[in-house]
Amino acid sequence: MSNLPDEAFRDTIGTIDEGGNRKFIFPKKPSGKFYNYRKIVSYVLLTILIVNPFIKVNGNQFMMFNILERRFNIFGFPFWPQDFYLFVISILVGVVFIILFTVVFGRIFCGWICPQTIFLEMVFRRIEYWIDGDRGAQSRLARQEWNAEKIRKRVVKWTIFFLISFGIANVFLAYLVGSDALFLMVEQGPVKQASNFIALLIFTGVFYFVFVWFREQVCIIACPYGRLQGVLLDNKSINVAYDFVRGEKENGRAKFNKKEDRALTGKGDCIDCLQCVHVCPMGIDIRNGTQLECTNCTACIDECDHIMESVGLPKGLIRYASEDEIAKKEPFKFTARMKGYTAVLFILLSIFVGMLFLRTNVQAVVLRLPGQLFQHKGDKISNVYTYKIVNKTMKDYNDIHFELIDQKGEIRNVGKQHFKVPKEGISQGTLFIEINEVLLESDKTKVKIGVYNGNELLETTNTNFLGPRSFN
Numbered sequence: 001m002s003n004l005p006d007e008a009f010r011d012t013i014g015t016i017d018e019g020g021n022r023k024f025i026f027p028k029k030p031s032g033k034f035y036n037y038r039k040i041v042s043y044v045l046l047t048i049l050i051v052n053p054f055i056k057v058n059g060n061q062f063m064m065f066n067i068l069e070r071r072f073n074i075f076g077f078p079f080w081p082q083d084f085y086l087f088v089i090s091i092l093v094g095v096v097f098i099i100l101f102t103v104v105f106g107r108i109f110c111g112w113i114c115p116q117t118i119f120l121e122m123v124f125r126r127i128e129y130w131i132d133g134d135r136g137a138q139s140r141l142a143r144q145e146w147n148a149e150k151i152r153k154r155v156v157k158w159t160i161f162f163l164i165s166f167g168i169a170n171v172f173l174a175y176l177v178g179s180d181a182l183f184l185m186v187e188q189g190p191v192k193q194a195s196n197f198i199a200l201l202i203f204t205g206v207f208y209f210v211f212v213w214f215r216e217q218v219c220i221i222a223c224p225y226g227r228l229q230g231v232l233l234d235n236k237s238i239n240v241a242y243d244f245v246r247g248e249k250e251n252g253r254a255k256f257n258k259k260e261d262r263a264l265t266g267k268g269d270c271i272d273c274l275q276c277v278h279v280c281p282m283g284i285d286i287r288n289g290t291q292l293e294c295t296n297c298t299a300c301i302d303e304c305d306h307i308m309e310s311v312g313l314p315k316g317l318i319r320y321a322s323e324d325e326i327a328k329k330e331p332f333k334f335t336a337r338m339k340g341y342t343a344v345l346f347i348l349l350s351i352f353v354g355m356l357f358l359r360t361n362v363q364a365v366v367l368r369l370p371g372q373l374f375q376h377k378g379d380k381i382s383n384v385y386t387y388k389i390v391n392k393t394m395k396d397y398n399d400i401h402f403e404l405i406d407q408k409g410e411i412r413n414v415g416k417q418h419f420k421v422p423k424e425g426i427s428q429g430t431l432f433i434e435i436n437e438v439l440l441e442s443d444k445t446k447v448k449i450g451v452y453n454g455n456e457l458l459e460t461t462n463t464n465f466l467g468p469r470s471f472n
């Protein structure tokens with residue numbers, strides 16, 4: 001990297017001027033192979049993101065993150081506060097997955113999957129190109145005075161941006177409070193559903209602010225994942241990278257001259273056309289090496305490939321490559337660190353899948369009433385318990401009752417012997433367990449209780465049954 005013209009980029013951010021003011025980026029409209037692939041991936045992901053909260057599986061919303069009511073649905077599985085351990089493991093799996101991916105593939109998540117990038121680059125920016133034109137026209141429009149053309153273009157653009165922000169806010173709300181609550185708000189109107197409506201307006205305002213003004217600053221300033229790059233990436237991570245060996249050669253980059261043979265002059269393949277800089281939505285120069293701002297969006301790969309093609313040089317001067325691949329010509333290797341992360345990921349995934357299968361739709365807890373001793377009832381011993389049954393499903397259970405398993409005896413519920421637990425509801429109460437004294441083998445017997453709906457065994461739970469000490 002010795003041929004770099006200056007090192008000023010280390011002390012500055014491309015989007016902030018010397019006075020500390022925001023410098024707006026007007027990136028050139030990208031085009032090329034990677035951009036086309038990204039469009040396909042983006043629109044598939046956008047479709048999934050938008051329809052997800054409106055899909056139901058067995059009556060459960062496919063994806064929901066209702067933080068206020070502490071109810072989460074992931075892939076149609078409802079997670080209650082009682083399932084919090086599963087939620088934590090799923091988050092851990094997600095984090096390890098992203099770390100592993102970052103170690104191996106750099107910021108591929110930012111460029112291809114992150115909703116912020118997808119909305120900004122594939123929705124808002126494309127509308128901007130359509131209304132305001134490409135880089136030059138956008139920059140001219142920003143500088144020009146407020147004449148009829150500018151007012152018209154700004155009103156049209158900001159109105160469309162507001163409507164899209166409002167749409168995104170609706171989807172976001174559907175993830176947060178559930179699509180049913182969203183439809184209820186639409187049906188009942190903003191007055192009856194004031195809190196959801198205010199939340200909707202706040203989210204709309206936040207999205208509008210982010211996509212109209214804040215933009216790439218989210219990745220540079222606000223996103224914690226971007227900040228992690230410094231510790232996750234190493235020389236073996238694959239990134240969007242400038243091949244400085246080829247680009248600079250012995251005598252550095254230089255403007256293109258049709259009449260000279262660059263191979264003979266010792267000049268690098270970079271013709272210093274700055275197109276990779278102009279197309280960059282983060283306002284950086286990839287030729288300065290991997291930088292915190294780079295979201296690996298691939299726009300500079302496409303742009304440089306166009307240039308290389310036009311001057312008759314091989315494509316790939318900017319490409320997906322690791323530092324070692326470029327500097328030492330080392331092919332990609334699955335390093336010990338990558339193997340370690342993969343092993344951890346595999347173990348966590350196995351635990352998560354196992355727990356998911358062991359998880360039941362109904363959770364029952366039966367506990368002895370604190371401070372209560374057993375009672376003699378003729379030849380029977382009786383203990384009193386409290387119970388709590390959580391129905392995590394979207395269907396009512398109308399014939400719930402308890403039965404002892406592997407133990408002769410009787411369970412008497414205080415109130416109705418057969419009762420109802422509504423969908424997503426909880427039922428709690430008091431019950432007595434009575435066991436004939438001669439059947440007890442110790443003063444503390446473990447009993448297994450089955451929770452049935454009709455003849456269907458939904459869940460089992462264990463508790464202790466106390467008896468006289470003489471059994472010892």
Ligand code: SF4
Binds near residue numbers: 271273287303318
């Ligand atoms: S687009 Fe390619 S040739 Fe042009 S300045 Fe960037 S790296 Fe050099």
Ligand code: SF4
Binds near residue numbers: 240293
């Ligand atoms: S340097 Fe290239 S890959 Fe990185 S953000 Fe800029 S255009 Fe995208």
